[in-house]
Amino acid sequence: MALPVKGLEKLVSNPVAGNSAAIKEGASLFRANCSPCHGLNARGGGRGPDLTANRWVHGSSDTDIFRTITHGLPGTEMPANGFEDSETWAIIAYLRSFAPPKRHAASGDREKGEKIFSESGCSRCHMVKGRGGLLGPDLSRVGASRPVSYLIESIREPDKELSTGMLDPNNHYGLPLVYDTVTVVTAGGQRITGVAKNEDTFSIQLLDTDQHLKFFLKKDLKEVIRERKSLMPAYSEEMVSPEELQDLVAYLESLRGD
Amino acid sequence: MKKTVLLLGLLLGAWTSAQSQVSYERLVGAAREPQNWLTYSGRYSGWRYSSLDQINTGSASHLAMLWAFQVADLGQFETTPIVVDGVLYGTGQNDRAFALDARTGRAIWRYQRNLPEKLQPCCGMVNRGFAVLGDRLFMATLDAHVIALDTKTGNVVWDVMAADYHQAYTFTVAPLVVKNEVIVGVSGGEYGIRGFVDAYSTATGRRLWRFETVAGPGQPGHETWAGDSWKTGGAPAWITGSYDPELNLIFWPTGNPSPSNYGDDRHGDNLYSNCMLALDADTGRLKWYFQFTPHDLYDYDATQIPVLIDADWDGQSRKLLIQANRNGFLYVLDRTDGKFLSAKRFGRLTWAKEIGPDGKPIVNKDAVPNATGTEVCPGALGLTNWFSPSYNPDTRLLYVATSTECDIFTSAPQPYRAGHDFLGSVYVPDPIRRPSGALKALDPFTGIEKWEFKYFSSPNGGALSTAGGVVFAGESDGNFIALDARTGRDLWHVQLGAAIYSTAITYQLDGQQFVVIPAGSTLFAFAIFQQ
Numbered sequence: 001m002a003l004p005v006k007g008l009e010k011l012v013s014n015p016v017a018g019n020s021a022a023i024k025e026g027a028s029l030f031r032a033n034c035s036p037c038h039g040l041n042a043r044g045g046g047r048g049p050d051l052t053a054n055r056w057v058h059g060s061s062d063t064d065i066f067r068t069i070t071h072g073l074p075g076t077e078m079p080a081n082g083f084e085d086s087e088t089w090a091i092i093a094y095l096r097s098f099a100p101p102k103r104h105a106a107s108g109d110r111e112k113g114e115k116i117f118s119e120s121g122c123s124r125c126h127m128v129k130g131r132g133g134l135l136g137p138d139l140s141r142v143g144a145s146r147p148v149s150y151l152i153e154s155i156r157e158p159d160k161e162l163s164t165g166m167l168d169p170n171n172h173y174g175l176p177l178v179y180d181t182v183t184v185v186t187a188g189g190q191r192i193t194g195v196a197k198n199e200d201t202f203s204i205q206l207l208d209t210d211q212h213l214k215f216f217l218k219k220d221l222k223e224v225i226r227e228r229k230s231l232m233p234a235y236s237e238e239m240v241s242p243e244e245l246q247d248l249v250a251y252l253e254s255l256r257g258d
Numbered sequence: 259m260k261k262t263v264l265l266l267g268l269l270l271g272a273w274t275s276a277q278s279q280v281s282y283e284r285l286v287g288a289a290r291e292p293q294n295w296l297t298y299s300g301r302y303s304g305w306r307y308s309s310l311d312q313i314n315t316g317s318a319s320h321l322a323m324l325w326a327f328q329v330a331d332l333g334q335f336e337t338t339p340i341v342v343d344g345v346l347y348g349t350g351q352n353d354r355a356f357a358l359d360a361r362t363g364r365a366i367w368r369y370q371r372n373l374p375e376k377l378q379p380c381c382g383m384v385n386r387g388f389a390v391l392g393d394r395l396f397m398a399t400l401d402a403h404v405i406a407l408d409t410k411t412g413n414v415v416w417d418v419m420a421a422d423y424h425q426a427y428t429f430t431v432a433p434l435v436v437k438n439e440v441i442v443g444v445s446g447g448e449y450g451i452r453g454f455v456d457a458y459s460t461a462t463g464r465r466l467w468r469f470e471t472v473a474g475p476g477q478p479g480h481e482t483w484a485g486d487s488w489k490t491g492g493a494p495a496w497i498t499g500s501y502d503p504e505l506n507l508i509f510w511p512t513g514n515p516s517p518s519n520y521g522d523d524r525h526g527d528n529l530y531s532n533c534m535l536a537l538d539a540d541t542g543r544l545k546w547y548f549q550f551t552p553h554d555l556y557d558y559d560a561t562q563i564p565v566l567i568d569a570d571w572d573g574q575s576r577k578l579l580i581q582a583n584r585n586g587f588l589y590v591l592d593r594t595d596g597k598f599l600s601a602k603r604f605g606r607l608t609w610a611k612e613i614g615p616d617g618k619p620i621v622n623k624d625a626v627p628n629a630t631g632t633e634v635c636p637g638a639l640g641l642t643n644w645f646s647p648s649y650n651p652d653t654r655l656l657y658v659a660t661s662t663e664c665d666i667f668t669s670a671p672q673p674y675r676a677g678h679d680f681l682g683s684v685y686v687p688d689p690i691r692r693p694s695g696a697l698k699a700l701d702p703f704t705g706i707e708k709w710e711f712k713y714f715s716s717p718n719g720g721a722l723s724t725a726g727g728v729v730f731a732g733e734s735d736g737n738f739i740a741l742d743a744r745t746g747r748d749l750w751h752v753q754l755g756a757a758i759y760s761t762a763i764t765y766q767l768d769g770q771q772f773v774v775i776p777a778g779s780t781l782f783a784f785a786i787f788q789q
Contacts, residue, residue: 028672031684040631040668040686200735201714202751228690 443495520682602705
């Protein structure tokens with residue numbers, strides 16, 4: 001879909017491409033405005049994809065990126081921005097300044113990977129294109145937002161780099177971390193584990209491991225135990241062989257939301 | 259004549275007429291008419307305390323909503339309403355304003371300023387409230403004007419420009435009226451402005467004096483700025499000061515030097531950023547200053563309410579000024595001359611080891627931000643921030659909302675461009691430890707913590723305390739809470755559905771005590787349920 005952008009009705013290229021002063025300004029603007037979602041060095045954060053991977057799902061020309069920054073992406077978390085044109089170009093110059101990453105192209109078989117995904121239990125917790133479980137992140141677009149190295153790490157060592165749940169300074173309604181593992185202990189000693197969908201000083205709302213919503217008042221609980229670990233098991237080589245891992249990653253990499 | 263009216267009002271105990279005017283004498287004596295809420299902090303001493311006690315530790319569990327007023331706008335709702343003789347006056351997002359029947363919440367008038375499109379307040383299109391004198395309300399606007407509205411109609415009586423909003427000068431502060439002056443301080447510390455505190459004539463809007471908070475050439479303190487850095491030095495003054503009528507001194511705090519997180523181009527202490535200023539109320543002349551965080555690299559604005567308490571100090575009766583500062587220390591100063599008496603930490607901090615006997619911090623050199631990131635506590639939003647503390651003379655405790663957030667600060671030079679943000683890079687919260695908060699009850703003289711009530715999230719709302727032994731506090735997850743002022747026990751709470759970015763006030767009408775709090779875009783009023 002082509003959205004008209006003022007001054008960008010046709011394809012144009014960045015007037016400050018490669019300009020070191022512009023790259024510096026772009027870095028500063030990026031840190032102040034974009035880093036809460038995309039990470040301090042644009043390598044991806046809790047909510048926004050890695051922008052250093054030279055993987056531009058919504059168009060890779062300067063015009064496309066300009067449009068994405070200016071108008072945002074309806075249907076995603078990417079908002080419209082009020083930068084001046086020169087500032088947007090500076091940000092693009094900054095994003096283009098990263099050396100293209102070494103490609104860890106997934107060498108596996110996509111179709112085999114899809115089979116592993118459904119048979120190894122991944123889809124019990126993860127949604128892809130409207131099918132699957134609710135406990136973990138929806139992976140319908142994961143290939144567009146995460147590099148292969150991240151996907152491998154997430155499977156082998158899911159605790160290593162948890163979604164940081166970066167606080168959104170504009171979120172006045174306080175939706176908290178989505179994939180934090182929480183165990184509550186009831187007055188009767190029952191332990192219920194799940195992910196916290198919401199929480200405040202007085203209450204907590206869980207999606208438990210059976211994918212049922214469970215709500216509690218904290219005054220009725222003995223304890224709320226928060227663990228800095230993922231509910232996702234670490235898939236060792238015994239569980240998913242190196243070859244199967246390549247197949248699985250090939251499948252995940254193919255998921256681009258289209 | 260006015261004194262007679264005031265006396266009559268005191269005899270009756272409550273004002274039933276909605277027609278009387280607010281004199282300066284009434285502002286000085288605001289503590290004697292708790293049925294009203296006449297200034298931002300309720301009284302000049304900055305206590306945010308009320309001697310009303312109908313809502314108390316026994317009755318608070320019967321609080322119920324009486325009315326709600328919808329501002330019908332988005333963004334942070336930071337107002338502290340003014341209540342005069344049955345009428346409540348408040349401001350809202352995008353410089354809206356309103357007058358309500360304080361009993362029912364029904365609107366008398368609404369005002370909205372016609373704002374220009376390109377405004378750059380750092381932290382939302384917010385306003386913290388009115389000041390009142392006579393039949394006029396005073397408001398400082400986002401496009402850097404000061405205006406007077408008629409109390410009965412909301413019509414503009416005068417409108418003066420204080421600074422150029424194109425250069426990112428804005429106002430968010432609730433003004434302070436002293437005698438015939440309306441006093442305001444500017445915002446824009448994120449944009450390299452040159453800060454000031456101004457006084458305008460309540461009658462005409464004419465500017466009476468200005469105190470520049472960045473010392474320029476020829477001013478004492480100018481030597482604390484390297485080169486031309488003073489020209490973009492920041493030092494905004496965006497929270498309402500306190501006033502001592504006996505000393506005739508206004509105590510007005512200032513904010514961070516610009517750029518906030520990069521100091522290499524502004525070597526020196528950067529006066530008068532992060533200071534408490536004591537200004538002569540008639541002339542705006544500086545009587546004394548005290549700087550809390552010299553050469554700040556962390557955005558530690560000192561824009562917290564100065565709390566004025568007269569108390570014994572080392573066996574001597576003294577006029578004290580107490581401030582729980584964003585940098586994590588609770589300071590005690592002598593407010594007659596600014597002498598430093600003590601500073602005690604009231605939470606986790608790493609930027610300084612301690613405050614030396616001269617009142618200057620002994621900084622931690624490992625905590626200086628660099629290009630790759632340095633973790634520092636408290637974070638840029640501070641151990642506490644602009645939201646009001648409350649001093650309760652019955653418990654002799656200071657109630658302060660606090661945050662546990664630590665941030666990773668990075669630092670890099672940034673060219674100045676007029677009207678653009680000027681931060682010197684950025685900070686992000688520590689991604690591992692989710693920040694939370696607490697309302698702390700502190701001994702204001704020793705800093706000793708008597709109790710704390712833990713919040714799930716970092717707060718943006720302060721505290722109101724009363725003679726009923728209750729502390730009212732609002733938190734970021736939308737809970738409005740009544741706590742026992744002596745123990746911190748939760749007496750009552752209600753979920754208001756949106757983050758609270760302000761602090762409660764209280765007043766009384768027809769024998770009924772109201773407590774009012776903004777949340778989301780709604781002003782809520784609560785009282786003890788009566789059938």
